[in-house]
Amino acid sequence: MALAFGTLAVVLVALLSLLALERLRDSALLPTLRALPVRLTGARLHALADSYDPGRELRAEQRARELLRSCVNEEEWSMYCELGFLRVNSTLAREDCAYLLYPHKPILAYVPACGLIVGEYCVEFPDHTRPYGSARLPDADDVLAKWMALAADERGLIEQANMHLPGRQIRMAKARRDLARLASWEREHQPRPAGPSSVPAR
């Protein structure tokens, strides 16, 4: 008896599904559903294309670089231009540590004495007003925000950041290469000891 009812139910469900499918084919719903992902992607791309203006972003970056330049000293500015990051020494008394500040990347903490990479402090400065649809500051403004926050309240910023092990976002090979570039840059820029004068003494 139960078997007969079960079979009947399966047959009924199958018949109803066939009828529903026929009606679905006749209606405009199926083509609409099929086109939905394409329309959604297209709309998103269109919106992004509308809001992104390379010229505007370039001008913003130039202004940001001028502001950064006016805040840091000549040596730091030169470091940023040539290496693409800023180095800031820790001011926390008991820690011999320094930081590399990259635009839109975590703050890399390392020990200058031995080159040991301690970790990545992930911190962002999102502007939720999103004037052009993006919360992302220009690169140099992001570095400036990190620099000002570290210079003014290092402990506060570090406590606010999410700390991760080295190599999570900045590859270890890149970090080591950047430390080597920094060491080389510092050798080039350190003041040379006064040598013998090229003008013969009389």
Next chain:
Amino acid sequence: MKLLRVKPGHGDVVLAEGDVEVPEQHAQLLQAFRSQLDAGMWAAVPTSTDAGLRQAEMVHSFEDIPIGAERVIFFPRAAGGR
């Protein structure tokens, strides 16, 4: 003194500019300063020492701004990133 704010797609924007000694301009600066803090911004004053060391100082109220500061820079509050 200038109040600047860094913004996506803009770089820095001058919010207000004036002399803190002039009462009307002081009021304008104060209003702009408060509105930025109310909007959740952080404010910092770039400083420099006689030895040429560049630093920054966070300010939490208008009265905290060091005397003679030429500009205050507002930037979005830090958030832990991924």
